[in-house]
Amino acid sequence: MTYQGVLTKMETEFSTPIQYYLVFENDFINLNQLLDKTIAIQFVGYQCLNCKLNKQIYRQGFCKSCFFDIPQAADWIMHPELSTAHLGKEDRDLEYEKRVQLQPHIVYLANSSNIKVGVTRKSQVPTRWIDQGAHEAIEIVEVPNRYLAGITEVALKDHVADKTNWRTMLKNEIVDENLVDWRDRLKPYIPEEVLDYFIANNEETNIEFPVLKYPEKPISLNLVKTPNYQGVLKGIKGQYLIFEDGTVFNIRSNEGFVIALSVM
Known part of the structure; x- marks a missing residue:
């Protein structure tokens, strides 16, 4: 199954452990259910969280012109x-x-x-x-x-x-x-x-987080440099997805990126 949408920070529910949700415009995913599953992330493009245009993200999910103009930044x-x-x-x-x-x-x-x-x-x-x-x-x-x-x-x-x-x-x-x-x-x-x-x-x-295995040497996934990534999801902590090979993906720092997420 494949989902596509613009990344915003994961929504959470305070429980034991924390429940995590990735919310797209027309879909949402309970990420806890994907633990131990192989997922693929593909970089599709950008969508500024303010103007909604396909413009390169500057900071905090906003394009450069919005970042220096709107009160949210x-x-x-x-x-x-x-x-x-x-x-x-x-x-x-x-x-x-x-x-x-x-x-x-x-x-x-x-x-x-x-x-x-x-x-x-x-x-x-x-x-x-x-x-x-x-x-x-x-x-x-x-x-x-x-x-x-x-x-x-x-x-x-x-x-x-x-x-x-x-x-x-x-x-x-x-x-x-x-x-x-x-x-x-x-x-x-x-x-x-x-x-x-x-x-x-x-x-x-x-607070207890849903993590099956912590990385010994976490390596941050950069979607611009690595636009296609696939790995086994082993945990979620903070705003990070943690994968079996030590790759970690910070959802918050990639807000405004449009991705396709496939569950194998």
Whole structure:
């Protein structure tokens, strides 16, 4: 059976283990059901997630002209401390920015390859943790806007990482940590204006991924260089498909690519 469509990040369902779905315009696939099956991926073309045109993807699933124009790709997306909607100041589209920035946000600790600090909208918990391949996570503060979350993340980055080592995450070279202790240790570094939003009595969330075999030396699949790939699916973690030969495919970083996916 062959499916064709434009890649967007896998949808997830929080269960044990996580359920993964690849959603196309007219089809969706429960990828957990494809474990131990041979699948083929063929690069067909591009479709910008904004303008829908067959234009080369620049970043985040958008063509270059859209990336530098639309609010969904503005700097405050990756750097929440740059948010200005709470001041009524427009970056690219104030209405959009108010809708996204002026809602509850969570600053969290997640353990995927190491302890890292991150920011997400409250509505994206635990999806954000799943997408990062974190096997455990905990909320630190819940604030009413993205700016306050951003300045908290910046303050904590001096004391804990803010990046995931994707190779370590995929090899499952992980160490369980006491995230409650980490949360309490980091409290003194939270900005004074955010301290009232500190979450004191929660427990960590644990996440189990559907992986039959972890790769010893993960090799990232580049569809431009390798437009046809075939392998046995052995696992799904974060936004990666893991294959028996050690190949891994990051769905998120290939958003906007049109593929044909065949199940053998």
